[in-house]
Amino acid sequence: MDTPELSYNTSMERTVTYSPAYTLVPTYECFNRCTYCNFRRDPGADEWMSLATARDVLERLQAEEVIEILILSGEVHPHSPRRAAWFQHIYHLCELALELGFLPHTNVGPLSYAEMEKLREVNVSMGLMVEQVTPKLLETVHAHAPSKRPDLRLQQLDFAGELKIPFTTGLLLGLGETTQDWADSLSAIAQAHHKWHHIQEVILQPHQPGHSQAETRPACQGPTLLQAIHLARKILPADITLQIPPNLVLQDLALLDCLRAGARDLGGIGPIDEVNPHYDHRHRNALIELLQTQGWTLRRRLPVYEKYDAWLPNKLKTAVKKWRG
Ligand code: SF4
Numbered sequence: 001m002d003t004p005e006l007s008y009n010t011s012m013e014r015t016v017t018y019s020p021a022y023t024l025v026p027t028y029e030c031f032n033r034c035t036y037c038n039f040r041r042d043p044g045a046d047e048w049m050s051l052a053t054a055r056d057v058l059e060r061l062q063a064e065e066v067i068e069i070l071i072l073s074g075e076v077h078p079h080s081p082r083r084a085a086w087f088q089h090i091y092h093l094c095e096l097a098l099e100l101g102f103l104p105h106t107n108v109g110p111l112s113y114a115e116m117e118k119l120r121e122v123n124v125s126m127g128l129m130v131e132q133v134t135p136k137l138l139e140t141v142h143a144h145a146p147s148k149r150p151d152l153r154l155q156q157l158d159f160a161g162e163l164k165i166p167f168t169t170g171l172l173l174g175l176g177e178t179t180q181d182w183a184d185s186l187s188a189i190a191q192a193h194h195k196w197h198h199i200q201e202v203i204l205q206p207h208q209p210g211h212s213q214a215e216t217r218p219a220c221q222g223p224t225l226l227q228a229i230h231l232a233r234k235i236l237p238a239d240i241t242l243q244i245p246p247n248l249v250l251q252d253l254a255l256l257d258c259l260r261a262g263a264r265d266l267g268g269i270g271p272i273d274e275v276n277p278h279y280d281h282r283h284r285n286a287l288i289e290l291l292q293t294q295g296w297t298l299r300r301r302l303p304v305y306e307k308y309d310a311w312l313p314n315k316l317k318t319a320v321k322k323w324r325g
Pocket of ligand 1: 030031036
């Protein structure tokens with residue numbers, strides 16, 4: 001695989017960004033059963049986080065360096081009688097985070113257009129992984145995960161674009177897909193971005209085996225991961241930042257290789273990666289030191305890129321303005 005020309009992000013060539021974040025999980029219950037999941041509980045087997053508990057958690061965080069509140073949830077089926085309550089709860093958690101001075105970013109699975117439009121009022125950006133556009137995974141790792149239909153996930157990119165929501169998406173790597181599948185998924189994201197200009201970041205999330213997944217599969221790492229980064233940099237428009245979750249790249253040198261290959265963002269860094277709970281984040285100071293060895297600087301960013309501030313509703317513009325500068 002050829003290395004792409006370094007025509008992207010040249011003014012910040014030696015800068016890597018991250019978002020100081022905390023993840024709130026309204027519920028771990030999920031009607032999907034992805035075979036690699038280390039997050040889900042069965043519907044009804046998890047008590048939803050109360051607003052009072054969330055307030056306690058968030059009030060404690062006010063003394064810490066946290067900007068983004070990532071609202072990450074298991075999914076309640078769109079036709080479930082509990083869907084409306086689940087959705088309202090997510091909305092209220094976002095409102096609470098805003099009230100306490102944080103910037104919410106919600107990623108809770110596919111939403112209806114009306115749901116996404118409503119959440120736009122209380123989110124500075126939103127996200128959903130495309131994962132992979134090949135339908136072949138619906139016969140394997142997603143055989144019991146109806147919301148992982150590629151068409152449904154690509155539709156979310158269009159909804160977000162139409163609603164002018166700054167958006168984060170990405171690929172899961174190492175689920176049994178091919179290199180051509182990567183190219184197809186990246187091309188589909190690029191196409192949506194050409195239409196709407198709304199994709200801030202694309203996450204390349206390499207599979208790392210956890211302790212509670214239904215099916216064990218090998219980690220995606222080393223040259224395979226680098227190949228994916230090179231391909232992404234080649235296919236995606238230059239104004240989309242590539243994000244790598246640093247806790248899923250276990251070796252320091254391998255993480256530096258990812259940066260050399262074109263990754264420029266480390267995503268939200270907080271106490272726990274809820275999706276990969278068996279892989280701790282490196283401490284921020286350790287990351288700074290590691291990057292410095294190669295002349296890289298770690299810079300914090302907000303969950304919304306500045307170029308999208310103008311898209312936000314006025315209330316959110318005011319909230320973001322407090323953090324700029
Ligand atoms: S990976 Fe996400 S969608 Fe799949 S079962 Fe786990 S929580 Fe649900």
